[in-house]
Amino acid sequence: MSRIRILSEQLANQIAAGEVVERPASVIKELVENSLDASAGRIDIHVEGSGGTLLRVADDGCGMDGDDVLLCLERHATSKIREEGQLAAISTLGFRGEAIPSIASVSWMTILSRPQTQELGTRAEIRYGTLRDVHQAGCGRGTVIEVRHLFGNMPARKKFLKSARTEMHHIEEVVRNQALAHPQVGFTLHVDGRVALEYSPGADLQRRVREVFRYRETLLPLAVAAEDEGDGMMLEGYLLLPEAAQATNARLRILVNDRPVQDAMIRHAVVEGLQGFLMKGFQPAGALLLTVSPDQVDVNVHPAKREIRFRRSEAVHRFIVDRVAAAMCGYQQSQRHSLFAPPSSSSRAWPVDSGEALRSVPPAMTMTTAEPVEQQPLPAMDRYGRSTPAMAAPLAAPPSPASPFAVVPSPPAGGAAGLTLIGQLFSLYLLCEREGQLVVIDQHAAHERLLYGQLRQGYQEAQIPRQTLLFPVTVELTPAQAETLEQKSEAVAALGLQAEPFGEATVVIKAMPALVSHVEPGGLLREVLDGLRGPLPVAADRTVPQAVDDLLASMACKAAIKAGNRLQPAEMLKLLHQMETSEVFTHCPHGRPVVKTFSSQEVERWFHRHGG
Structure with a gap:
C-alpha cells in the first residue's frame, strides 16, 4: 500500500495558511492588498481584541459578483494573472490566489460584496474552510470581509501570538506602510471602537x-x-x-x-x-x-x-x-x-563681508587700551598643512576707556557674504547672525569637513601633499601590519606616507601627509595599516574605497582645529570664507552636524519674550 497520499483540500489550506497567515497583521495585509488591487479609494479597518476577536476590512473597490465570491474561496483562483508569461511582470500586489482560502481555513469568515453593475450583493459565510451559507444581500459597492476566531481551530498556533500590544503594533505598521505606498487612498483604522489611525484620501507624498x-x-x-x-x-x-x-x-x-x-x-x-x-x-x-x-x-x-x-x-x-x-x-x-547669500539689510557686530562695524557697550563695561594683536591664520589651513606667516594686518587697538562706545577690531576685508560674526563661545563654537537667525558653528567639525574635502580630492588626484621628516622615525610593526605594508605599499604611499623596510618587522618613516605632520608618525602608520588590512574594492559608483575614506576622515579629524582652541577674529573669518566656497560643509565626515540655526522667535522664547 502506498505511503504517499494527496492531502485534503482543508489540510492543504491550513499548511498554506502557515506561510501566509503568521499573525493578525498578516490577515490585514492580505485583505488590504486585495482592496488596493480592486482600485479602492477608501479602506476602513476594524480590529477588536488585537485581532483575535474581529478583523474587518471594508473598501469601495470594484466588488465581486456571486460567482467570483465563490471562486475566491478556491485555492489558486485569481483575477490578477492568467498565463505563465504574466508571472515575470507582476504589477498587482496579489497574484497567487492563496490568501482568502488560507485565511478562511483558520477562521470564521464572512464575505459581503457587490459590483457597480448589480443592485444586490452576495454574502458568504465560511467556518474553518467549510462554506456554510451563501445568499444575496443588500450592500454598498465594494467588498467587506470579516474574520473572527482566528486560529480557533489551531490552538497550538494561537499560543505563538505575542502580547496584545505587540500584535496591534504589527497591525498598525501594515496600515502605515500601505498608507505610504498609496497616498491617494484614504485609510482608517478602528481599534476596539476608537479611531487609532486615519489618513485622508488624495494626499501628496x-x-x-x-x-x-x-x-x-x-x-x-x-x-x-x-x-x-x-x-x-x-x-x-x-x-x-x-x-x-x-x-x-x-x-x-x-x-x-x-x-x-x-x-x-x-x-x-x-x-x-x-x-x-x-x-x-x-x-x-x-x-x-x-x-x-x-x-x-x-x-x-x-x-x-x-x-x-x-x-x-x-x-x-x-x-x-x-x-x-x-x-x-x-x-x-x-x-x-x-x-x-548677501543680506538685505545691515547687521551689528562683525560683518563677515565688511571691514568695520560698531557695537554698543554699556558705560559700565569699559575696555582697556591694548597693543595691537598679531593675527595668525587657521592652523593647517595652507595647502601643505604647515604654519604660515600672518597675512592680515594687525587688529586695531580698542578705544580709550572714557568712551562709552567701543570700536570692534576690524577683521580683514572680504570673507563670506551674508553672515555677521559675533564671536567665539566656549572656545568651541562660532556665533554668527543672519537676518533673524542665530547661527552656531562647531569649529572643529567645520574645519574637519574642509580638510577631509582637501584630502579626498588629493587622493583622487594622486597628489596628497607630503612633508619630509627632518629626522626619520623607526617603527616596530606587528607581523600582520608588516604583511599589509608589503602587499599594499602603493595604497600607503597614496595616503601621503613614505615608509621603507628597515628589518624583518621594522620600518623607517621618511615622510608624512603634510596636513597631519604634527601627528605621531608611528601611530598614524599603524592606524593606516590596520585600516587597509582588508580588501579595497572600488565600486562603479565610488572613486574612493570605504577603508581609505575612513582613514582620510580620521586624518582630517586629527589635523582640524580642536575644541578649546581660541581663535582670532581673522581666523574665524577665514574659516567662514572657506565654508562658503566649499561644496559640502553641513556635516563633518563622521556625520556630526556642523551648523545649527535658531530663529529670533526661538531665542525670544528662551527668555519668555513674545513679540517683544
Missing part, C-alpha cells in the same frame, strides 16, 4: 509621510524628474536629514512598485548615498518609493512577499546611491545660499 511619521523636521526630497530617469527607474520619497537619524533601522520604509518590502540592498544604497553625513551606527529614516519596470523585479520569492529580487541589482544600487547623494548635494547648495 510629503503630506502622507508627515502624517505617518508625525515629522515636523525638515525633510530631504528624493523626487527625480522624468528626464532624469535611468533604465526605466524612478525614485521619490522623503528622508529625515542625517542629524535626525537614529540607531534603529525600523524607521526607513522601502516601497518598490507600491509594495512595502524589506531589502538590505536598498537600505545599504541609501546609507552609502548619505556617506559623510550619517553618523556611524545610525540609520536613515523616512520613506523611499522606487518604481521599476515589473519585468525587472521578482516578487515571487517570499511566501509573504516581504522580500523581492532585482534582475539588475547593481544598477538599482548605483541608481539609488546617485540619487540620494544628488539630493544631499542639492540640500548643501540650499544651505549655502541660506547662510551666505
Whole structure:
C-alpha cells in the first residue's frame, strides 16, 4: 500500500495558511492588498481584541459578483494573472490566489460584496474552510470581509501570538506602510471602537509621510524628474536629514512598485548615498518609493512577499546611491545660499563681508587700551598643512576707556557674504547672525569637513601633499601590519606616507601627509595599516574605497582645529570664507552636524519674550 497520499483540500489550506497567515497583521495585509488591487479609494479597518476577536476590512473597490465570491474561496483562483508569461511582470500586489482560502481555513469568515453593475450583493459565510451559507444581500459597492476566531481551530498556533500590544503594533505598521505606498487612498483604522489611525484620501507624498511619521523636521526630497530617469527607474520619497537619524533601522520604509518590502540592498544604497553625513551606527529614516519596470523585479520569492529580487541589482544600487547623494548635494547648495547669500539689510557686530562695524557697550563695561594683536591664520589651513606667516594686518587697538562706545577690531576685508560674526563661545563654537537667525558653528567639525574635502580630492588626484621628516622615525610593526605594508605599499604611499623596510618587522618613516605632520608618525602608520588590512574594492559608483575614506576622515579629524582652541577674529573669518566656497560643509565626515540655526522667535522664547 502506498505511503504517499494527496492531502485534503482543508489540510492543504491550513499548511498554506502557515506561510501566509503568521499573525493578525498578516490577515490585514492580505485583505488590504486585495482592496488596493480592486482600485479602492477608501479602506476602513476594524480590529477588536488585537485581532483575535474581529478583523474587518471594508473598501469601495470594484466588488465581486456571486460567482467570483465563490471562486475566491478556491485555492489558486485569481483575477490578477492568467498565463505563465504574466508571472515575470507582476504589477498587482496579489497574484497567487492563496490568501482568502488560507485565511478562511483558520477562521470564521464572512464575505459581503457587490459590483457597480448589480443592485444586490452576495454574502458568504465560511467556518474553518467549510462554506456554510451563501445568499444575496443588500450592500454598498465594494467588498467587506470579516474574520473572527482566528486560529480557533489551531490552538497550538494561537499560543505563538505575542502580547496584545505587540500584535496591534504589527497591525498598525501594515496600515502605515500601505498608507505610504498609496497616498491617494484614504485609510482608517478602528481599534476596539476608537479611531487609532486615519489618513485622508488624495494626499501628496510629503503630506502622507508627515502624517505617518508625525515629522515636523525638515525633510530631504528624493523626487527625480522624468528626464532624469535611468533604465526605466524612478525614485521619490522623503528622508529625515542625517542629524535626525537614529540607531534603529525600523524607521526607513522601502516601497518598490507600491509594495512595502524589506531589502538590505536598498537600505545599504541609501546609507552609502548619505556617506559623510550619517553618523556611524545610525540609520536613515523616512520613506523611499522606487518604481521599476515589473519585468525587472521578482516578487515571487517570499511566501509573504516581504522580500523581492532585482534582475539588475547593481544598477538599482548605483541608481539609488546617485540619487540620494544628488539630493544631499542639492540640500548643501540650499544651505549655502541660506547662510551666505548677501543680506538685505545691515547687521551689528562683525560683518563677515565688511571691514568695520560698531557695537554698543554699556558705560559700565569699559575696555582697556591694548597693543595691537598679531593675527595668525587657521592652523593647517595652507595647502601643505604647515604654519604660515600672518597675512592680515594687525587688529586695531580698542578705544580709550572714557568712551562709552567701543570700536570692534576690524577683521580683514572680504570673507563670506551674508553672515555677521559675533564671536567665539566656549572656545568651541562660532556665533554668527543672519537676518533673524542665530547661527552656531562647531569649529572643529567645520574645519574637519574642509580638510577631509582637501584630502579626498588629493587622493583622487594622486597628489596628497607630503612633508619630509627632518629626522626619520623607526617603527616596530606587528607581523600582520608588516604583511599589509608589503602587499599594499602603493595604497600607503597614496595616503601621503613614505615608509621603507628597515628589518624583518621594522620600518623607517621618511615622510608624512603634510596636513597631519604634527601627528605621531608611528601611530598614524599603524592606524593606516590596520585600516587597509582588508580588501579595497572600488565600486562603479565610488572613486574612493570605504577603508581609505575612513582613514582620510580620521586624518582630517586629527589635523582640524580642536575644541578649546581660541581663535582670532581673522581666523574665524577665514574659516567662514572657506565654508562658503566649499561644496559640502553641513556635516563633518563622521556625520556630526556642523551648523545649527535658531530663529529670533526661538531665542525670544528662551527668555519668555513674545513679540517683544
